[in-house]
Amino acid sequence: MSATNFTTTILVDQSPQEVFKAVTNVRGWWSEEIEGNTAQINDEFDYHYEDIHRCKVKLIEVIPNQKIVWLVENNYFKFTKDETEWTNTRPTFEISEKNGKTELRFTHVGLVPDYECFEICRGAWTNYIGNSLLKLITTGKGEPNATGKPQTENEKKLSEKP
Numbered sequence: 746m747s748a749t750n751f752t753t754t755i756l757v758d759q760s761p762q763e764v765f766k767a768v769t770n771v772r773g774w775w776s777e778e779i780e781g782n783t784a785q786i787n788d789e790f791d792y793h794y795e796d797i798h799r800c801k802v803k804l805i806e807v808i809p810n811q812k813i814v815w816l817v818e819n820n821y822f823k824f825t826k827d828e829t830e831w832t833n834t835r836p837t838f839e840i841s842e843k844n845g846k847t848e849l850r851f852t853h854v855g856l857v858p859d860y861e862c863f864e865i866c867r868g869a870w871t872n873y874i875g876n877s878l879l880k881l882i883t884t885g886k887g888e889p890n891a892t893g894k895p896q897t898e899n900e901k902k903l904s905e906k907p
Contacts, residue, residue, distance in 0.1 A: 751867055752852040755879050761810040761840045764847050767882040768813055768838050774878040774887035777894070789818075794890055797823045797903045800831055813838040824903055825861040849874070849882075865899045872897045 757764065767774065769784035771792075781790030786807045793799040799821045806814035820831035834855030841848050851874045856866055873889075877896065881887030888896050895901040 749857060750852050750854050751856040751863070751870060752850065753871055753874050754848060754850045755875055755882075756843065756846050756848050757879070757882050759847055759882050761842060761847050764840050764849050764882055765810045765813070767878060767887075768840075768849070770881065770887075772889060774881045775873050775889050777889050777891040794895075794900065795892055795904055797900070802836075805835070811840050822862055824865070827861065830860050830862050831856070831866075849878075868899055869897050 759767075771783040771790065772779045776792055776794060778794075779790050779792055782788035783790050783804070784807070786804055788804045789801065791799070791801050799819075800817050801819040802815045803818055804813065805816045806812060815836045817831045817834050817836070819829075821828050822830060834853060836856075837852045837854055839850045839852070841850075851870065853866070853870060856863065856870075860866070873896075877887040877889060890896045890900060895904050
C-alpha cells in the first residue's frame with residue numbers, strides 16, 4: 746500500500762491575500778455548480794459534475810492568507826467500484842511566501858495511488874490547480890466545469906459514456 750498523497754504546487758506573483766481569495770472562490774476555478782459557502786470555517790458546500798462525481802465538503806481549517814483544509818464528508822464516483830473513495834479525505838491548500846512570490850501547495854491528503862480514481866483525480870487536480878486556479882489568480886478568470894462544460898479529457902470521456 747502506498748501512502749503518497751497527491752500534491753501539486755504553483756508559484757505566482759500575486760499576494761497571499763489574492764491567492765487566498767481565489768482559492769475560496771471555488772465556483773471561479775473548480776465548478777460553477779457549487780452549492781453552499783466556500784470561504785469560512787465550518788462552511789459546507791456540495792460539488793457535482795453531471796452524474797459522474799458528487800461530494801459534500803466542509804471547511805475544517807481556515808487561516809486567512811495561509812491555509813485552508815476541506816474535509817470530504819460524502820463522495821460519489823460513477824466510475825469506480827468503491828464509489829466513496831474520497832470520503833474522509835482532506836484537500837489542503839497551503840499558502841506561503843517564497844523569494845518574493847506566493848507559493849500555493851495543494852495536497853489532497855488521503856488521495857493515494859492505491860485509489861482506483863487516482864489517475865483520473867490526479868489529472869483533474871493538476872488541471873484545476875495548475876491551470877484553472879492559476880488563471881483565476883493571475884488573470885481574474887478561471888476555467889471551472891459545469892454541466893455540459895467538461896474541462897479535462899477524462900471529464901469529456903466520462904460525459905460521453907452511456
